[in-house]
Amino acid sequence: MSGGSFQYAYTHINLFADELEIKIKNNKDDENFNDKTIKELKFVLFQARKLSDSMKAVEWLYSDDIGEESFMEEIHNIQSVNKKEKRFQDIKDTTDYIKKHY
Numbered sequence: 001m002s003g004g005s006f007q008y009a010y011t012h013i014n015l016f017a018d019e020l021e022i023k024i025k026n027n028k029d030d031e032n033f034n035d036k037t038i039k040e041l042k043f044v045l046f047q048a049r050k051l052s053d054s055m056k057a058v059e060w061l062y063s064d065d066i067g068e069e070s071f072m073e074e075i076h077n078i079q080s081v082n083k084k085e086k087r088f089q090d091i092k093d094t095t096d097y098i099k100k101h102y
Contacts, residue, residue, distance in 0.1 A: 004063060006055070006058070006062065008059065009055060010052045010055035010056040013048055013051050013052040014049075017045055017048040020045050024041050024042060050079070057071055057074040058071075
Protein backbone atom coordinates (compact mmCIF):
# COMPACT_ATOMS: atom_id res chain seq x y z
CA MET A 1 0.00 0.00 0.00
CA SER A 2 1.27 3.48 -0.76
CA GLY A 3 -0.09 6.44 1.18
CA GLY A 4 -3.77 7.12 1.52
CA SER A 5 -4.35 5.67 4.96
CA PHE A 6 -5.80 9.05 5.98
CA GLN A 7 -7.01 10.01 2.49
CA TYR A 8 -3.94 12.26 2.06
CA ALA A 9 -5.31 14.69 4.64
CA TYR A 10 -1.92 16.40 4.91
CA THR A 11 -2.37 17.76 1.37
CA HIS A 12 -5.23 19.99 2.54
CA ILE A 13 -2.97 21.63 5.13
CA ASN A 14 -0.23 21.96 2.55
CA LEU A 15 -2.59 23.67 0.09
CA PHE A 16 -3.69 26.06 2.85
CA ALA A 17 -0.04 26.86 3.58
CA ASP A 18 0.72 27.41 -0.12
CA GLU A 19 -2.19 29.84 -0.44
CA LEU A 20 -1.30 31.63 2.79
CA GLU A 21 2.30 32.05 1.63
CA ILE A 22 1.11 33.67 -1.61
CA LYS A 23 -1.24 35.98 0.29
CA ILE A 24 1.57 37.02 2.64
CA LYS A 25 3.87 37.77 -0.29
CA ASN A 26 1.13 39.82 -1.98
CA ASN A 27 0.11 41.63 1.19
CA LYS A 28 0.89 45.16 0.03
CA ASP A 29 -1.03 44.63 -3.21
CA ASP A 30 -4.08 42.93 -1.69
CA GLU A 31 -4.85 43.34 2.02
CA ASN A 32 -2.12 45.63 3.32
CA PHE A 33 -2.02 44.15 6.83
CA ASN A 34 0.42 45.76 9.26
CA ASP A 35 3.83 44.25 10.05
CA LYS A 36 2.71 42.77 13.37
CA THR A 37 -0.17 40.90 11.69
CA ILE A 38 2.13 39.68 8.90
CA LYS A 39 4.60 38.42 11.48
CA GLU A 40 1.85 36.35 13.12
CA LEU A 41 0.63 35.08 9.73
CA LYS A 42 4.19 33.95 8.95
CA PHE A 43 4.26 32.00 12.19
CA VAL A 44 0.92 30.36 11.31
CA LEU A 45 2.46 29.46 7.96
CA PHE A 46 5.45 27.92 9.73
CA GLN A 47 3.16 25.87 11.97
CA ALA A 48 1.02 24.74 9.03
CA ARG A 49 4.11 23.49 7.17
CA LYS A 50 5.28 21.57 10.20
CA LEU A 51 1.82 20.09 10.76
CA SER A 52 1.53 19.06 7.11
CA ASP A 53 4.95 17.40 7.20
CA SER A 54 4.08 15.59 10.45
CA MET A 55 0.74 14.41 9.08
CA LYS A 56 2.46 13.09 5.96
CA ALA A 57 4.91 11.10 8.08
CA VAL A 58 2.00 9.60 10.06
CA GLU A 59 0.21 8.70 6.85
CA TRP A 60 3.29 7.01 5.44
CA LEU A 61 3.77 5.08 8.68
CA TYR A 62 0.21 3.77 8.69
CA SER A 63 0.45 2.98 4.97
CA ASP A 64 3.60 0.90 5.56
CA ASP A 65 5.64 3.21 3.34
CA ILE A 66 8.08 3.81 6.19
CA GLY A 67 8.87 1.93 9.38
CA GLU A 68 8.88 3.14 12.95
CA GLU A 69 12.56 4.08 12.89
CA SER A 70 12.16 6.19 9.75
CA PHE A 71 8.99 7.73 11.18
CA MET A 72 10.77 8.75 14.39
CA GLU A 73 13.66 10.18 12.40
CA GLU A 74 11.30 12.19 10.19
CA ILE A 75 9.34 13.54 13.16
CA HIS A 76 12.58 14.54 14.88
CA ASN A 77 13.70 16.38 11.72
CA ILE A 78 10.37 18.15 11.40
CA GLN A 79 10.42 19.29 15.01
CA SER A 80 13.96 20.60 14.68
CA VAL A 81 13.70 24.23 13.57
CA ASN A 82 17.31 24.32 12.37
CA LYS A 83 16.78 21.43 9.96
CA LYS A 84 13.63 22.99 8.52
CA GLU A 85 15.04 26.51 8.37
CA LYS A 86 16.04 26.25 4.69
CA ARG A 87 12.43 25.67 3.68
CA PHE A 88 11.49 29.10 5.06
CA GLN A 89 14.38 31.21 3.73
CA ASP A 90 12.00 33.44 1.82
CA ILE A 91 10.17 34.20 5.07
CA LYS A 92 13.13 35.86 6.69
CA ASP A 93 11.98 36.50 10.24
CA THR A 94 10.19 33.19 10.96
CA THR A 95 13.19 31.61 12.65
CA ASP A 96 13.98 34.80 14.57
CA TYR A 97 10.37 34.95 15.73
CA ILE A 98 10.50 31.36 16.98
CA LYS A 99 13.79 31.88 18.80
CA LYS A 100 12.47 35.05 20.41
CA HIS A 101 9.08 33.68 21.50
CA TYR A 102 9.63 29.95 22.12
